[in-house]
Amino acid sequence: MQKKGMTPNTFTFVPVLNACASLRALEEGRQVHEQIIQSGCEGDAFVGCSLVDMYAKCGSMEDAHRVFNKMPSRDVVTWNAMILGHGKCAQGQKALELFSQMQQEGVKPDSVTFVGVVNACASWVAREEGRCAHEQIIRSGWDSDVFVGNSLVDMYAKCGSMEDAQRVFNRMPSRNVVTWNAMILGHVKCRQGHKSVEFFRQMQQEGVQPDSVTFVGVVNACASLIALEEGRSAHEQIIQNHSKWMDSVVFVGNSLVDMYAKCGSMEDAKRVFNEMPLRDVVSWNTILGGFAMHGHGNEALTYFEQMCEEGVQPDGITFVCLLSACSHAGLVHEGMCFYASMKEVYMISPTVEHYTCMVDLLGRAGHLEEAENMIKSMPCKPHFATCMALLGACRIHGNVEMGERVAKQFIELESENAAGYVLAANIYPASGNKHLCEDVELQRKERDAKRQPGRxxxxxxxxxxxxxxxxxxxxxxxxxxxxxxxxxxxxxxxxxxxxxxxxxxxxxxxxxxxxxxxxxxxxxxxxxxxxxxxxxxxxxxxxxxxxxxxxxxxxxxxxxxxxxxxxxxxxxxxxxxxxxxxxxxxx
Incomplete structure (x- = not known):
């Protein structure tokens, strides 16, 4: 258009900015913004609103605020763009502040505003603020809107309040697949996988067609429950429906690999992995994590070689899986080599998870002093899981003296976590120090460290x-x-x-x-x-x-x-x- 000598106007800039927003093309959006300034159209309400929306959707809230603050007048659409933008950028508190400011300036919120506010509460895990927004939604009459209802169900689920989510769900006059997905995923997050499966069955009975998100939620529920047959049934349905959502094939495939691994069927996990038409680093990490969980260290090494041959760049999680696999399989030399290459070849700085794996690797093999030195060399404060790994090694190898030192360190870190007291107490019976075992149990009770009931x-x-x-x-x-x-x-x-x-x-x-x-x-x-x-x-x-x-x-x-x-x-x-x-x- 411009090559033909035609000058763009406000009606040109608005759709071009919307295109930049949909493509998350921040740099192109900034170039368009410069032309808008040069053309003198920046003061136009529609252009200003589109600029705010573009910057917000591109994740540049500073730019969005600059435009927003310069606008002579702002309507509900502009406020919505800011609120939704902050919610998307996980700045829930800022979104709620804008919502309050919007009402102080006399702008009446609409359904999009409430969706943005509720989503902000979900991202901030702010249940009480979400309940206040819910009360206002009811007063405003937007509680019957399916999109607002979906956001409320999702917010309560993400805040861990499935009873509130259920109440909203039951009162909704109409529900779509997004509503059901929020309940299914919410129960998975709250470790209520059996309820996720029940909702999946009920959803199908009511004639709602599941999508890729539904199946990911159900497969994750089956993984948490070790419900292999239920997972296989979901897999059959995925095969029948996958052509409808080819863009999610990697995401769904990764969930299936994870489900089969966690249900104890590495053969099925490998088969799904090998048949995946596309694989990303998460796919490789999932199969490597499965091998680690099952103690198949040599297979993990073989698949890692294949991963490198296919040009997939490993990340920090890859090395957590590899080190864990080496630990469970007793591959000390290989684990040490991976730990060195992670830092020297791939320039990945070790995290607490990597140190924990190394402590576990060395401790399992009986190298207790090296494991303790690894904890001392950590640049950060040791995590309770790191101490637990060494404490477990002390129990297996009968090193009571070191076990006592580690137990004290653990209790300093997690005085209310009963796991350390129980593991520490189990070190003493083998050495004949029954009274010390009883002392640890007494100490646990004094500090009110509740033992989690076995389930x-x-x-x-x-x-x-x-x-x-x-x-x-x-x-x-x-x-x-x-x-x-x-x-x-x-x-x-x-x-x-x-x-x-x-x-x-x-x-x-x-x-x-x-x-x-x-x-x-x-x-x-x-x-x-x-x-x-x-x-x-x-x-x-x-x-x-x-x-x-x-x-x-x-x-x-x-x-x-x-x-x-x-x-x-x-x-x-x-x-x-x-x-x-x-x-x-x-x-």
Whole structure:
């Protein structure tokens, strides 16, 4: 147009600025802004509004503010652009300040304003401010708007208040796929995967067509629950629908790889990964993380070589996965080489996560002094996970003196975290210092460090069952207790000896044995054996680290019943088969 000698005007600049905004073309937008100034059109309300919107969508809120402050008059659209822009840039507090200022200047908010304000509360995780906005939305009559309703559901979900999200959801006169996605993803975030799956089923029953975001949420829920069959069912639907959202194929594929890995099926994870038409660094990190979780160190190394051959640049997460894989597989030399190349070749500065992996790598291999020196050399304050890694190594290798030092350091960092006290207490029984074990437990109680109750999940016939220690609520509990009694006799005859020293209660030995028999993972295993066909693998998930007694007894059970039992705890995957665990008794 300009080459033909035609002079642009306000009607030209507005769509050109909108084009820059949609493309996030900040530099081109600035060039257009210069021409606007030269043409004298900067004072036009529509041009000013488009400039604010362009800068906001390009993430340059300083430029947006400069234009905004110069405007002689500002309508609701201009204010909305500023509020939405700050929300997009994770500046929720600033967005709320503008919302307040807007009303003080007499500008009435509309549905777009409220969407921006609620989204800002979500990004800022400001539940109380979100509730205040919600009250104003109701007074303004915008609560029936589907877009406002979706934002409210999303805000409450991101703030961890699923009850409030449910209330908004139930009152909405109309709901679309975005509404359902907010509930599904919200329950995943709040670790309520079973509810995500229930919403997915209900959504389909009501005839709402799922999209790629829906499937990512459901697959993530299945991963959290180790609901392999439910995940496979979702995978089949993804195959049927993927042509509708080809732009999300990598995102969905990454979620599937992660789900299969976390459900204990690395064969399926590898198959999905190898069949992906496109892969990014997240794809590689996901498969490497899966190998690390399962202790497949050599396969992780092979895939990393392939990653480099394909020209994918590794990032910091890649090396966390590699170091973790080397740690679980005992590949000390390889781990040291990766740690060196990360700094020297790829110029990636180590983070707390990398140091934790290195401490774990050295500690597992028995190099306790090197591991402790690694913590001392850290440029930042050690994380509790770093101390826990070394504390666990001290327990395995029986180094009580170092364990005490590390335990004190841990308690200074996390005085209210019970995990360190429990692990520290477990160091002493092996050395015969029972009274010291009791002292640690007393110290934990004095500091009110609450022990997280053990909880275990198992999927049978596409339904996830939950068990807690000494559970009495399950409808099959009579049969489960009978099965546990049967298994107890068989494992004792096979040579199993209960680890009663890990029971920190001051009770008789017989009661300690009874307590151990009713740990949540044992209840889940007994339930699985009763409700699945002989030879069927059992897959269970626990929210805590598997205790020594459950680890030992599960090895015996796997051999006696001829089953593979897969247990995913907070540290790694344990594959129990023929009386042996894949972790080689180090976890």
């Amino acid at each position: 275990t999940w198992i999927e049978v016939d596409n339904k996830v069952h939950t068990f807690v220690v000494d559970d009495q609520d399950h409808p099959q509990m009579v049969e489960i207790h009978a099965e546990l009694k049967r298994l107890s006799t068989l494992v004792h005859d096979a040579g199993y000896v209960p680890h009663t020293t890990i029971v920190l209660h001051d009770v008789e030995e017989e009661e300690k044995v009874f307590h151990l028999c009713h740990h949540s993972e044992k209840l889940a295993i007994a339930f699985g054996l009763l409700n699945t066909a002989p030879g069927t693998p059992l897959r269970i998930r626990k929210n805590l680290r598997v205790c020594e007694d459950c680890h030992t007894s599960t090895k015996f059970i796997s051999k006696i019943v001829g089953r593979t039992i897969m247990v995913r705890d907070v540290n790694c995957f344990h594959h129990f088969k023929d009386g042996v665990c894949s972790c080689m008794d180090y976890w």
